[in-house]
Amino acid sequence: MNFVPNHTPFELSPERLRELTLDFASNPIYLDNEEWENTDNPYRRQLRPQIISYLDFSEPLRAGQVLEYSALAANRILATIYEADLVFLPKNGMTEQTWADFRSFYGATNRARGEMIRPALERHVFGFLDDEVEVTGSWTKESLAAYLGKLADEPDTPSAGERAIRESSDPQRAARNWLIQFAPDFLSEASPMIRNVLGYYGPVQSEWFKVIIDEYGYGVHETKHSTLFEDTLTSVGLGADLHRYWQYYLTSSLMLSNYFHYLGKNHENFFRYLGALYYTETTLVPWCKRAADLLTEVFDGEADVRYFTEHVHIDTHHGRMALEKLILPIVDYCGESVIPEIVRGFEEFQVVNRIADEDFAAQVAWMDAGPENKRLHEPVWGRVEAGEVTAPVAHIVEPHGELSNTHQHDGDELCHIVSGTMKFVSGYDSHQILEAGQGTVIWRNRLHGAIIESDECVYEIHSVGDYRACLS
Amino acid sequence: MLVLTFAVAGVGNCAEVGGVAYVYARTSRGSFVAPARCSHRGGPLHLASIDASGNRLLCPWHEQPTSMTRLLRKGIPAVRSGNRVTAVFAVDAGTDTATTHRPLSPDLCGPRRAD
Numbered sequence: 001m002n003f004v005p006n007h008t009p010f011e012l013s014p015e016r017l018r019e020l021t022l023d024f025a026s027n028p029i030y031l032d033n034e035e036w037e038n039t040d041n042p043y044r045r046q047l048r049p050q051i052i053s054y055l056d057f058s059e060p061l062r063a064g065q066v067l068e069y070s071a072l073a074a075n076r077i078l079a080t081i082y083e084a085d086l087v088f089l090p091k092n093g094m095t096e097q098t099w100a101d102f103r104s105f106y107g108a109t110n111r112a113r114g115e116m117i118r119p120a121l122e123r124h125v126f127g128f129l130d131d132e133v134e135v136t137g138s139w140t141k142e143s144l145a146a147y148l149g150k151l152a153d154e155p156d157t158p159s160a161g162e163r164a165i166r167e168s169s170d171p172q173r174a175a176r177n178w179l180i181q182f183a184p185d186f187l188s189e190a191s192p193m194i195r196n197v198l199g200y201y202g203p204v205q206s207e208w209f210k211v212i213i214d215e216y217g218y219g220v221h222e223t224k225h226s227t228l229f230e231d232t233l234t235s236v237g238l239g240a241d242l243h244r245y246w247q248y249y250l251t252s253s254l255m256l257s258n259y260f261h262y263l264g265k266n267h268e269n270f271f272r273y274l275g276a277l278y279y280t281e282t283t284l285v286p287w288c289k290r291a292a293d294l295l296t297e298v299f300d301g302e303a304d305v306r307y308f309t310e311h312v313h314i315d316t317h318h319g320r321m322a323l324e325k326l327i328l329p330i331v332d333y334c335g336e337s338v339i340p341e342i343v344r345g346f347e348e349f350q351v352v353n354r355i356a357d358e359d360f361a362a363q364v365a366w367m368d369a370g371p372e373n374k375r376l377h378e379p380v381w382g383r384v385e386a387g388e389v390t391a392p393v394a395h396i397v398e399p400h401g402e403l404s405n406t407h408q409h410d411g412d413e414l415c416h417i418v419s420g421t422m423k424f425v426s427g428y429d430s431h432q433i434l435e436a437g438q439g440t441v442i443w444r445n446r447l448h449g450a451i452i453e454s455d456e457c458v459y460e461i462h463s464v465g466d467y468r469a470c471l472s
Numbered sequence: 473m474l475v476l477t478f479a480v481a482g483v484g485n486c487a488e489v490g491g492v493a494y495v496y497a498r499t500s501r502g503s504f505v506a507p508a509r510c511s512h513r514g515g516p517l518h519l520a521s522i523d524a525s526g527n528r529l530l531c532p533w534h535e536q537p538t539s540m541t542r543l544l545r546k547g548i549p550a551v552r553s554g555n556r557v558t559a560v561f562a563v564d565a566g567t568d569t570a571t572t573h574r575p576l577s578p579d580l581c582g583p584r585r586a587d
Contacts (some may be wrong), residue, residue: 063554132553132554133551133552133553134503134551134552135550135551135552136502136503136504136505136544136547136549136550136551136552137504137505137546137547137548137549137550137559138545138546138547138548138549139549139560140549142473143473143549143560143562144549146473146474146475146560146565147475147549147551147558147560149475150475150558339549343549343551344551346551347551347553350553351553351554
């Protein structure tokens with residue numbers, strides 16, 4: 001009899017995981033950029049490999065940690081891995097550079113290394129949902145229909161992000177940042193969904209394909225939903241090339257987009273995808289109506305909102321189709337044992353969506369607080385200088401043009417400029433100029449970056465933990 | 473059918489449906505929607521302990537056992553998201569409801585991972 005080894009789960013030790021993640025992220029196409037934006041090169045994504053050796057992706061983040069830097073890094077990497085399955089081409093044809101990057105992005109080394117680390121990164125980012133959502137009891141098709149039907153009773157109220165835009169000191173800036181957050185999802189819209197219609201599984205497969213036909217504009221490029229979204233972007237002065245604004249994506253925006261890839265890529269989550277689909281297709285109707293009104297109001301009627309008005313119409317059908325043509329028939333087809341997974345997806349997506357909404361609202365508050373955070377440098381620095389606050393400090397010297405690609409910290413920090421000039425960036429079109437003796441408070445978990453505008457800049461980063469405690 | 477959302481713990485953790493009270497129990501064997509009153513003499517099942525076998529709830533009044541296996545496998549369909557549970561009760565959608573508070577025994581409020 002031939003020897004057959006025991007079949008064992010695929011696992012990586014924390015050390016091996018870190019090593020492989022660094023291997024993946026140190027691909028030259030993922031190194032820091034010298035510019036804030038990527039220009040017509042969909043393969044370039046800044047993954048900041050220089051920080052990876054300090055991160056531990058081996059355990060699931062807890063609910064309170066999913067906006068920390070480790071989550072941003074993991075979500076950036078996951079988005080990059082997932083998108084190696086999708087076809088992206090530059091808008092204006094290939095250059096020598098993009099040809100080389102194309103080969104690197106779709107090459108076997110990149111894909112194989114990505115697949116090695118993907119399960120661990122997914123567990124790191126989405127593992128908290130195992131604790132957050134729990135389905136119990138004996139579900140039937142009737143109880144499922146009643147439960148899903150309850151969604152129609154939800155009040156149609158503005159989200160935290162929508163309120164933040166309206167109340168912002170610069171609503172147009174906030175709205176542009178809002179649209180940027182949708183780009184990872186909307187420009188390749190329905191790509192995660194398409195993962196579910198490959199294969200062979202009966203009539204539901206064909207029904208699902210109808211939803212995708214709508215998303216893709218029935219083969220008419222001008223009506224493809226991504227084309228409509230491009231028009232929205234350009235109408236408010238933003239570029240529409242893929243991942244131009246990579247550095248401005250928030251952790252949770254990538255997480256939201258990645259969530260559907262996570263479900264679609266791992267077919268053990270097939271039923272969960274159906275639950276999440278029902279929620280998103282159903283709630284998109286009121287959300288898109290509000291979004292169209294908001295953008296029209298903020299941009300004085302100049303924003304092209306057809307992407308949103310199209311969804312107000314078509315998702316009325318998609319919500320119904322998801323329930324009547326996909327979910328209930330798949331329960332008939334597979335049996336009631338699949339219902340807990342459908343329910344789980346329905347709830348999980350709400351959790352992720354809520355995190356993204358609140359994260360964006362917090363980022364708007366962070367951008368709006370730029371002048372105040374600059375002002376707060378003085379009292380906090382006073383406490384540090386007087387020795388009343390001691391915190392770990394990094395002394396940094398950077399030359400002209402050095403760009404700290406966007407990142408965030410797990411605790412509050414104080415940036416103090418010793419000499420030179422820094423442009424401190426807290427979002428798209430949001431910055432403060434910091435001169436010698438000045439600085440800024442940096443809030444925990446808030447995306448930011450910086451570029452040196454003088455010949456040289458000497459500055460200090462004090463990891464104060466909670467800046468408010470320094471003021472009391 | 474009636475769909476009702478109530479708290480897992482704290483204020484509003486007891487759903488009263490047509491005069492029958494329910495709580496959400498989290499045990500080492502799993503979670504489930506449980507009647508707050510014992511079917512024997514109406515004792516406070518929300519204060520039950522789990523017997524040595526780990527399979528039954530014991531009412532504090534007369535130690536009347538209630539099968540946990542049944543509550544887990546044949547129980548009221550429910551989903552918890554954070555501190556909120558949504559349950560589907562097999563009664564008319566117009567049935568009277570209310571939410572109140574019932575303390576839970578340590579055996580029924582199993583560990584939640586702290587953030």
